[in-house]
Amino acid sequence: MNEDILTRVQSNPKFKELVHKRTRLGWQLSILMLAIYYGFILVLAFAPNVLGASLSGGTTTVGIPVGILIIISAFVLTGIYVRKANTEFDQLNQQIVEDAKQ
Amino acid sequence: MKSWMKTLCATALAGLPTLALAAGAFEGEVTKQATNWSAIIMFFLFVAFTMGITYWASRRTRSASDFYTAGGGITGFQNGLAIAGDYMSAASFLGISAMVFDKGFDGLIYSIGFLVGWPVILFLVAERLRNLGKFTFADVASYRLQQTPVRTFAATGTLVVVALYLIAQMVGAGKLIQLLFGMNYSSAVILVGVLMVLYVTFGGMLATTWVQIIKAVILLGGASFMAFMVLATVGFSPEMMFQKAVAIHAKGISIMSPSKADPIDSISLGLALMFGTAGLPHILMRFFTVSDAKEARKSVFFATGFIGYFYILTFIIGFGAIMLLLNQPTMMETVVKNGKEVTQLIGGSNMAAIHLANAVGGDLFLGFISAVAFATILAVVAGLALSGASAVSHDLYASVIKKGKANEADEIRVSKITTVVLGVVAILLGLLFEKQNIAFMVGLAFSIAASANFPVLFLSMFWKGLTTRGAVVGGFIGLISAVALIVMGPAVWVDVLKNETALFPYKNPAIFSITLAFVFTWLISVLDKSKSAVEEKAKFEAQFVRSMTGIGAAGASKH
Numbered sequence: 001m002n003e004d005i006l007t008r009v010q011s012n013p014k015f016k017e018l019v020h021k022r023t024r025l026g027w028q029l030s031i032l033m034l035a036i037y038y039g040f041i042l043v044l045a046f047a048p049n050v051l052g053a054s055l056s057g058g059t060t061t062v063g064i065p066v067g068i069l070i071i072i073s074a075f076v077l078t079g080i081y082v083r084k085a086n087t088e089f090d091q092l093n094q095q096i097v098e099d100a101k102q
Numbered sequence: 103m104k105s106w107m108k109t110l111c112a113t114a115l116a117g118l119p120t121l122a123l124a125a126g127a128f129e130g131e132v133t134k135q136a137t138n139w140s141a142i143i144m145f146f147l148f149v150a151f152t153m154g155i156t157y158w159a160s161r162r163t164r165s166a167s168d169f170y171t172a173g174g175g176i177t178g179f180q181n182g183l184a185i186a187g188d189y190m191s192a193a194s195f196l197g198i199s200a201m202v203f204d205k206g207f208d209g210l211i212y213s214i215g216f217l218v219g220w221p222v223i224l225f226l227v228a229e230r231l232r233n234l235g236k237f238t239f240a241d242v243a244s245y246r247l248q249q250t251p252v253r254t255f256a257a258t259g260t261l262v263v264v265a266l267y268l269i270a271q272m273v274g275a276g277k278l279i280q281l282l283f284g285m286n287y288s289s290a291v292i293l294v295g296v297l298m299v300l301y302v303t304f305g306g307m308l309a310t311t312w313v314q315i316i317k318a319v320i321l322l323g324g325a326s327f328m329a330f331m332v333l334a335t336v337g338f339s340p341e342m343m344f345q346k347a348v349a350i351h352a353k354g355i356s357i358m359s360p361s362k363a364d365p366i367d368s369i370s371l372g373l374a375l376m377f378g379t380a381g382l383p384h385i386l387m388r389f390f391t392v393s394d395a396k397e398a399r400k401s402v403f404f405a406t407g408f409i410g411y412f413y414i415l416t417f418i419i420g421f422g423a424i425m426l427l428l429n430q431p432t433m434m435e436t437v438v439k440n441g442k443e444v445t446q447l448i449g450g451s452n453m454a455a456i457h458l459a460n461a462v463g464g465d466l467f468l469g470f471i472s473a474v475a476f477a478t479i480l481a482v483v484a485g486l487a488l489s490g491a492s493a494v495s496h497d498l499y500a501s502v503i504k505k506g507k508a509n510e511a512d513e514i515r516v517s518k519i520t521t522v523v524l525g526v527v528a529i530l531l532g533l534l535f536e537k538q539n540i541a542f543m544v545g546l547a548f549s550i551a552a553s554a555n556f557p558v559l560f561l562s563m564f565w566k567g568l569t570t571r572g573a574v575v576g577g578f579i580g581l582i583s584a585v586a587l588i589v590m591g592p593a594v595w596v597d598v599l600k601n602e603t604a605l606f607p608y609k610n611p612a613i614f615s616i617t618l619a620f621v622f623t624w625l626i627s628v629l630d631k632s633k634s635a636v637e638e639k640a641k642f643e644a645q646f647v648r649s650m651t652g653i654g655a656a657g658a659s660k661h
Contacts, residue, residue, distance in 0.1 A: 005653065006643065006644050006647055009647050009651060009653065010643065010647065015647075015650070015651070018650065018651075019650055022650070025225075026225040026226055027225070027226075029221065029225045030221075030222050030225045030226055033218060033221045033222055033225075034222065036218075037214070037215075037218040037372065037376075038369070038372065040214065041365075041368050041369055041372050042365075044211065044360050044363060044368060045363060045364075045365035045368050045369075046365065048359065048360045048361075048362065049359075051207075051359060051360055052207075052356075052358065052359025052360065058341050058344075058345075059341060059344040059345045059348055059355070059358060060340065060341050060344050060358070061207070061358040061359055063207055063210070063358070063359060063360060064207070064210075064340075064344075064358070067207075067210040067211070067213075067214060068414065070214050070218070071213070071214060071217055071410040071413060071414060072410070074217050074218055074220065074221050074406055074410060075403075075406050075407050075410050077221045078220065078221045078224050078402055078403045078406045078407075079403060081221075081224060081225055081399070082224070082399045082400060082402075082403045085229070085396075085399055086396050086399060086400070090396060093650075093651055093652070096651055097651060097652075097653060100651075100653060
């Protein structure tokens with residue numbers, strides 16, 4: 001990448017916007033995923049009875065739907081990110097690339 | 103019941119903690135079985151079909167980019183399946199369903215640990231990786247650092263991880279084939295080694311990826327059928343399934359709740375699983391097989407979906423096995439372990455999914471699932487071999503020895519020679535480790551990936567202050583501490599070396615070795631006042647712009 005393009009991209013306000021938006025969403029979702037997972041691990045370590053309690057009186061315990069929901073949440077969070085990144089962020093990125101060529 | 107199963111009377115596939123860390127290994131003595139023809143025929147159909155694909159791929163594999171990354175022409179959906187395939191090894195299929203069969207709920211905990219690394223890889227790493235790299239993760243780590251030391255480190259990290267993983271897979275393959283097909287151990291190991299070399303040298307990444315995709319599809323199909331049949335027996339009521347399982351299981355209602363675990367070990371295991379995934383070279387390499395960052399993101403989305411779905415299936419399969427196999431006289435055997443008589447599933451708990459295949463689908467389906475289990479190992483070792491070969495040819499040969507001036511034909515030739523050497527080494531190690539306890543190896547591979555590869559890769563993309571010295575010293579400290587702590591821990595010091603107590607109390611050292619790696623990488627980088635360090639920091643801005651926008655990134659080759 002030559003110096004010209006580099007300075008042009010860096011001084012483009014759209015680039016700052018892209019970096020800001022994408023980084024923020026990436027960290028927000030990462031922290032959310034880590035919180036869900038390590039929350040689960042901490043409950044396992046310190047209060048396993050919570051997950052072993054019966055769900056509505058049957059044999060099924062609270063832990064079963066919780067576990068399945070964590071698996072689904074991983075999929076949903078990736079979906080949210082990909083949707084946002086492949087539309088809004090990529091459009092912005094496309095404009096930055098076009099601007100840099102001129 | 104098939105006669106070959108009845109003859110089973112070995113200690114067989116013991117020890118589930120073994121499989122605690124992903125694609126694990128099969129432990130213990132295994133007795134050769136009577137030849138299972140339906141499984142062998144189906145397996146050879148798979149081999150014949152994938153050889154056809156390899157031939158097709160070989161005609162499309164000309165340039166280095168074709169060889170390492172299938173020319174960047176794989177779509178996000180296909181790559182998602184291939185990544186899921188790399189993850190759905192024989193051990194995670196048989197091992198996690200066996201864990202559910204033995205312990206119930208605890209199996210789900212491991213599944214979750216394997217899965218949650220993926221979203222984080224997507225949010226933080228995937229697109230930067232795709233925008234900066236070309237063939238290997240070392241391309242990214244050494245982007246603005248000195249090529250020779252950083253690539254030497256990255257190639258070392260790659261080869262160590264690949265070697266450990268390969269040994270575990272080879273030994274697992276040998277034992278699995280003895281059990282499933284009734285072939286002998288050494289011919290099974292040689293067969294796996296030879297097929298692996300053929301796929302990679304002739305078909306490169308294109309063949310390796312398609313073998314993985316086909317395997318992923320048939321494994322998902324087979325597992326879906328089994329889960330469907332299990333649920334059908336209880337009128338699609340999970341509550342009914344759990345009730346029946348609890349009524350029959352020796353541990354009773356406790357299989358529905360988590361068992362006690364040490365908090366530090368649990369958190370450390372979580373870290374190793376999450377960041378190890380982000381440092382496994384054969385997985386990282388898959389991000390370069392798609393055309394751009396957009397497809398790279400899609401591939402993680404699909405991979406997370408397929409892997410999550412697969413783990414839900416294995417959970418149902420595990421409970422189905424409790425419900426339909428446990429205490430069925432034709433499915434159980436009594437063996438002597440450590441002088442005591444133990445009643446267990448024929449062949450041990452790792453056979454739960456295989457027996458269940460017989461129970462829900464008959465002999466033919468049993469053969470099918472056995473063939474799929476073997477195909478799974480083949481597909482995984484091919485990916486590993488390609489990753490190891492590219493570390494040698496692209497990082498060591500082309501960049502370190504030839505200083506980036508190697509011609510492409512030579513580089514590919516070195517890659518193919520390395521693949522053959524890796525095949526021979528893998529076969530020899532597989533034979534050498536037949537009688538060894540290799541339970542710790544996959545855990546070690548994950549810990550090294552998390553403690554050596556991941557910190558350097560992560561900091562190279564996120565931290566301007568990283569210097570060559572910091573990366574190399576910190577990376578090697580991560581590698582050495584992960585190895586040392588596992589050797590001193592219970593998995594090796596007690597289980598393999600037969601000492602009374604471990605020098606280091608935890609099974610999973612990742613929380614310590616990852617911290618050490620990050621701290622030393624940071625410290626040495628900060629203290630590095632050399633002229634080259636100043637230059638390296640100055641190059642971060644250009645790297646950052648490319649990692650964000652993809653300007654200048656390697657695209658798909660056109661043909």
